[in-house]
Amino acid sequence: MCSAAVARAPPSPAGSPAGLAARGVLMVVSPQLVGVVSRGRRGRRPAYGDARLDAAGAVAWGALPALSLVGALGLLAVAGAYTGARVGAAWATPLFWAGLLVLFAPGAARLVTPGAARAERLGLVALLGLGLYLVKVLHSPLAFTYHDEFLHWRTASDLLQDGRLFGANPLLPASPVYPGLENVTGALVALSGLTIFQAGVVVVGAARLVLALALFLFYEVVGGSARVAGIATFLYMANPNFVFFNAQFAYESLALPFAILVLCALARRTGAEDCGALTGVAILGLGATIVTHHVTTYALVAFLVLWSAVAHFRRGAGAEQVDPAGLALLALVASLAWLVYAASLTLGYLAPHLTSGVRELLRIIAGEEAGRQLFRPYAGQANPPWERLIGLAAVGLPLLGLPWGLRQVWRRRRADAFALTLAAGALAYPAGLALRLTQFGAEASSRTAAFLFVALAFVLALGVAEAWRRWPRPSTAAACAGLAAVMLVGGVIVNTGSSARLLPGAYLVAADARSIEPQSVAAAEWARRALGPGHRFAADRTNRLLLGSYGEQYVVNGLADRVGVSWVFFSSAFGPAERAALRQARVRYLLIDRRLSDGLPLVGFYFEAGEPGTFQHATPLDPTALAKFDVQERVSRVFDSGDVVIYDLRAVTDEP
Amino acid sequence: MNHRSHDLPIVVALAAVAVAAALLPAPAVARAAFALPLVLVLPGYALTAAAFRGRALGLAEWVAFSGGLSLAVAALGGFALTWSPAGLQAGSWATLLGGITLAGSAAAWRRRRREAPPIAPRRVAPGLGQGLLLGLAGLIAAGALGLAATGAAQQETAGFSQLWLLAADRAAAPAVRVGLQSGEPAATRYHLVVIAEGEVLGDWPALDLAPGERWETAVALSAERADAVTVEALLYRLDEPARVYRRAQLWRDR
Numbered sequence: 001m002c003s004a005a006v007a008r009a010p011p012s013p014a015g016s017p018a019g020l021a022a023r024g025v026l027m028v029v030s031p032q033l034v035g036v037v038s039r040g041r042r043g044r045r046p047a048y049g050d051a052r053l054d055a056a057g058a059v060a061w062g063a064l065p066a067l068s069l070v071g072a073l074g075l076l077a078v079a080g081a082y083t084g085a086r087v088g089a090a091w092a093t094p095l096f097w098a099g100l101l102v103l104f105a106p107g108a109a110r111l112v113t114p115g116a117a118r119a120e121r122l123g124l125v126a127l128l129g130l131g132l133y134l135v136k137v138l139h140s141p142l143a144f145t146y147h148d149e150f151l152h153w154r155t156a157s158d159l160l161q162d163g164r165l166f167g168a169n170p171l172l173p174a175s176p177v178y179p180g181l182e183n184v185t186g187a188l189v190a191l192s193g194l195t196i197f198q199a200g201v202v203v204v205g206a207a208r209l210v211l212a213l214a215l216f217l218f219y220e221v222v223g224g225s226a227r228v229a230g231i232a233t234f235l236y237m238a239n240p241n242f243v244f245f246n247a248q249f250a251y252e253s254l255a256l257p258f259a260i261l262v263l264c265a266l267a268r269r270t271g272a273e274d275c276g277a278l279t280g281v282a283i284l285g286l287g288a289t290i291v292t293h294h295v296t297t298y299a300l301v302a303f304l305v306l307w308s309a310v311a312h313f314r315r316g317a318g319a320e321q322v323d324p325a326g327l328a329l330l331a332l333v334a335s336l337a338w339l340v341y342a343a344s345l346t347l348g349y350l351a352p353h354l355t356s357g358v359r360e361l362l363r364i365i366a367g368e369e370a371g372r373q374l375f376r377p378y379a380g381q382a383n384p385p386w387e388r389l390i391g392l393a394a395v396g397l398p399l400l401g402l403p404w405g406l407r408q409v410w411r412r413r414r415a416d417a418f419a420l421t422l423a424a425g426a427l428a429y430p431a432g433l434a435l436r437l438t439q440f441g442a443e444a445s446s447r448t449a450a451f452l453f454v455a456l457a458f459v460l461a462l463g464v465a466e467a468w469r470r471w472p473r474p475s476t477a478a479a480c481a482g483l484a485a486v487m488l489v490g491g492v493i494v495n496t497g498s499s500a501r502l503l504p505g506a507y508l509v510a511a512d513a514r515s516i517e518p519q520s521v522a523a524a525e526w527a528r529r530a531l532g533p534g535h536r537f538a539a540d541r542t543n544r545l546l547l548g549s550y551g552e553q554y555v556v557n558g559l560a561d562r563v564g565v566s567w568v569f570f571s572s573a574f575g576p577a578e579r580a581a582l583r584q585a586r587v588r589y590l591l592i593d594r595r596l597s598d599g600l601p602l603v604g605f606y607f608e609a610g611e612p613g614t615f616q617h618a619t620p621l622d623p624t625a626l627a628k629f630d631v632q633e634r635v636s637r638v639f640d641s642g643d644v645v646i647y648d649l650r651a652v653t654d655e656p
Numbered sequence: 657m658n659h660r661s662h663d664l665p666i667v668v669a670l671a672a673v674a675v676a677a678a679l680l681p682a683p684a685v686a687r688a689a690f691a692l693p694l695v696l697v698l699p700g701y702a703l704t705a706a707a708f709r710g711r712a713l714g715l716a717e718w719v720a721f722s723g724g725l726s727l728a729v730a731a732l733g734g735f736a737l738t739w740s741p742a743g744l745q746a747g748s749w750a751t752l753l754g755g756i757t758l759a760g761s762a763a764a765w766r767r768r769r770r771e772a773p774p775i776a777p778r779r780v781a782p783g784l785g786q787g788l789l790l791g792l793a794g795l796i797a798a799g800a801l802g803l804a805a806t807g808a809a810q811q812e813t814a815g816f817s818q819l820w821l822l823a824a825d826r827a828a829a830p831a832v833r834v835g836l837q838s839g840e841p842a843a844t845r846y847h848l849v850v851i852a853e854g855e856v857l858g859d860w861p862a863l864d865l866a867p868g869e870r871w872e873t874a875v876a877l878s879a880e881r882a883d884a885v886t887v888e889a890l891l892y893r894l895d896e897p898a899r900v901y902r903r904a905q906l907w908r909d910r
Contacts, residue, residue: 030692061782065789072796083807122716134797138804165734183734183744184727187753187791190746191678192691206696212718254727261724277707281721288728293737306772449657504808519816522839526818530835633907640902641818641839651907 028418043506064127067107071131074103079138085503092503100492101485103131104237109481111230112468121230122216128237129212133205136247139504143197148250151175156182156196157549160189166342171548172559177342180292182255200249208247211257212237218264219458222418225465231480232461238484239453240394240491247451256450259300261285263454266304266324267418286331290338294346297335299451300413304328306424311417387493394490397483398456399577401431405463412462425455446495500531501602502608509620515542520593523644526553529587530639536655538565538582539591540607543644547591552595558608566607570621574628574635579652588655589638590629590647597623664705664761664768671698671757678750694753700725702760709771729756815840817865821850821904822887824874830882832906834858834889835872838865845894846901850875852887862894 045081077099084092089442096377107124110116116124137321140146144153158167181203188199215236220229223338246253248424265282269275290297308325339346374529383391406423432448464480501511508514524546527535533552537544544555558564563585568578569592582590596606597620604615629635634651649655674694677687700722703782704713713721734744743747743817782790790821816839843866850858858875865871877887891902 062784065782065786065793067795069789072800075797075800076803079804079807082804086807088809134800137802140778140808141801141805159734159744163745165738165744165823179660179734180731183732184730186734186744187730187749188691188695189750190744191674191694191753192688194688194691202692202696203727207727209722210723210727213716215714216726217720232668232894253732257724258728258731261720261728264720277709280707281725284725284728284732288731328894341736380700427772490882504811505812518813520838522816522818526820526837530820594670636821636907637903637905638822639820640904641816642902643816648906 026040060117064120064123071103074099093623105485108234109477112477112480118226125212125233133208145516146248147512150549153549159186173502181251204253207254207257212265221267232457236457238487239449240495241450242469251293255296258285258289301331307421314417388491391493394487401460405459408462408466424456426459509599527551536588538587567609583653586655592645675750675754699729699756702757703766706760784861797908817873819891819902821906837870849890
């Protein structure tokens with residue numbers, strides 16, 4: 001039981017802002033000195049020292065205003081870091097990390113302590129959720145720059161132009177059959193007149209708020225405590241995908257909040273008056289998840305099935321639980337139906353990501369391959385020692401905390417099938433780490449974090465709460481928040497791979513956001529304007545995104561067309577084999593970006609995974625290989641902007 | 657929320673204004689301002705009010721369910737619209753979302769007439785000092801956005817100039833289209849020459865383009881060069897007249 005000294009709830013505080021800010025900081029540093037307490041909601045004493053609401057339901061704002069100010073200053077530092085990075089300032093990266101920590105750590109520390117009222121905790125998780133979202137928005141405040149955003153922009157653009165769903169998207173064939181994100185964005189664009197980018201930022205931001213609150217409400221029921229809910233929510237936000245990957249305009253960013261809403265509604269059904277309404281929310285959320293993102297759907301279905309199994313075996317233990325089997329069955333049937341009737345493209349898209357990684361892992365285990373070198377980007381300098389240490393800690397800390405947290409689940413929540421299911425889900429985290437040793441499976445492994453952390457965060461939160469119970473000191477809160485901050489920072493490092501990709505700046509070769517720059521964008525826009533939409537182009541990874549989005553072209557790639565032409569770009573000759581490959585792929589135009597020969601590809605490949613030398617390029621692309629099209633008869637050089645050249649291959653491929 | 661308060665009429669009124677702003681000529685700011693709640697809040701709020709009875713939901717539950725259900729309605733609603741004659745257009749979206757809001761509000765009103773109002777939690781507004789802190793935080797966050805946007809807009813990138821040469825397919829006589837656009841940071845002066853198998857078809861010795869400016873023209877092939885196989889465009893910058901700055905070449909069908 002928490003032994004923190006507490007005081008009666010103070011009256012609505014007046015006084016200078018500076019005094020309030022100082023008081024707010026004091027609340028975080030030493031909750032024993034300044035606390036808020038009130039009588040329990042139902043007269044029970046909370047297990048983990050929750051602050052209680054008074055009988056009249058008065059809401060105490062506590063440290064929220066002060067921490068909002070601190071968080072805003074963190075955001076300002078991040079914005080300053082981005083601005084400095086654009087001019088190559090050496091202080092940009094340290095300032096970025098400082099800003100991120102200022103945004104995250106104080107709120108996290110406050111959530112660990114028992115002094116905060118429920119409403120303050122809710123405010124803090126909303127603040128953290130939106131604040132961390134703004135870290136991504138500040139990186140790209142004017143236009144999309146992240147890889148997946150262009151894929152979904154194309155779907156949204158086609159939807160708005162055609163006024164119908166299920167168009168074709170060569171950049172991501174599966175996207176049009178999971179149009180939830182584009183439906184919402186399209187509605188907002190059509191009604192408001194905003195651009196797709198502006199509407200997308202708003203939609204994902206709204207989804208982020210829903211995610212933060214739904215997570216809290218979900219954890220509150222399962223954990224039996226608003227304090228555990230706050231801790232679990234900020235631990236979830238420390239997952240590697242939270243800051244950037246799940247903040248981009250992509251279908252998982254919207255599907256995750258839907259899935260959490262389903263879990264929240266189901267968890268709250270137990271003993272609720274509004275069981276029917278909550279079931280309705282769950283069904284609506286399930287339907288929205290299914291039509292928004294495949295992997296999130298399968299993760300949700302897997303969890304519901306697991307929960308049903310656990311609830312079935314726990315039923316005899318006397319715990320009152322709402323039977324989840326019905327909804328699990330509905331989820332399974334509905335997701336399979338969608339897969340069979342509308343989304344058969346999904347298997348062709350997902351399977352290679354998983355099978356390649358598993359095959360590679362088996363070869364590593366068999367000693368046939370060495371495995372991926374950690375913290376060594378494909379181009380540029382290796383991560384400095386401190387980044388490697390933090391990155392390893394980000395992966396290792398959850399592993400270390402897992403047994404402790406599982407013990408608490410067993411001691412305090414084993415009558416709850418939901419809690420046991422989360423504990424079982426958390427055990428999948430170590431298993432998923434193995435794929436990080438592979439080239440092709442690393443990305444799939446990192447993507448699982450967004451799902452596994454839903455379970456892992458809960459288990460770790462119980463461990464944190466128990467740690468506070470045993471050592472109720474400010475240093476405990478600081479240590480827990482600090483370790484969570486390490487997870488946050490390390491997760492960002494692990495996911496981005498190198499500092500070069502973290503902050504904006506000058507052009508880099510095949511570096512996703514760092515390769516999006518005006519000349520390539522202008523070339524894509526020229527293609528749309530001068531050539532018209534829908535022509536078949538072959539290009540490198542970055543220009544393919546831009547041609548497919550800004551340019552509204554059909555970009556040939558192995559995923560959509562089942563034909564590979566990337567090797568043609570590496571070839572020193574333009575002979576019969578090269579011509580035949582382009583003819584088979586029905587390529588009309590080739591876009592050559594001569595900057596590709598200036599350096600190694602930061603993501604490991606120039607065109608697509610599977611090209612010659614994927615993940616193993618030791619020397620940049622040969623410039624003479626890129627220039628070979630200049631001396632070919634019947635190949636027209638129709639566009640030249642210096643670095644970007646477009647060739648018309650109609651005479652070679654007979655493509656209209 | 658106080659279930660005997662005026663939330664439902666406000667919801668319906670907002671939806672009506674948003675629908676009107678979407679369907680009728682309206683200032684862009686007004687359209688955007690009312691479209692945001694119509695898509696992100698109102699349908700979910702109405703459904704939440706209709707579905708939940710008895711004890712009052714907390715603010716967090718209202719926000720989570722209202723927002724989540726609004727997003728879900730829009731995510732799923734597109735499927736209904738895609739098979740409708742109107743398709744996914746502003747009018748059909750406004751009708752769908754406005755209709756759901758109205759139906760949900762009506763259902764909520766009927767339910768509330770039957771039930772005793774629940775006890776809603778008393779909320780304490782932030783004090784003046786707290787409000788100032790929150791306001792200051794908002795201002796600083798907005799300042800951060802402004803700083804980031806300014807930095808992004810002013811990021812220096814290398815200037816470039818585009819040159820293109822295309823067949824003029826719709827021309828009555830054999831011709832090509834040549835054009836250039838400046839992506840240079842300052843006004844630039846160019847010299848452009850179009851040549852067909854040694855014959856100069858066009859020569860523009862001093863083309864001045866401001867940043868972002870585009871210039872394009874059709875160049876007819878002379879009778880002697882109507883069957884020319886190749887046409888070439890050479891672009892020079894007048895500050896470097898000896899170096900070919902950009903080059904385009906067109907192989908013509910015979």
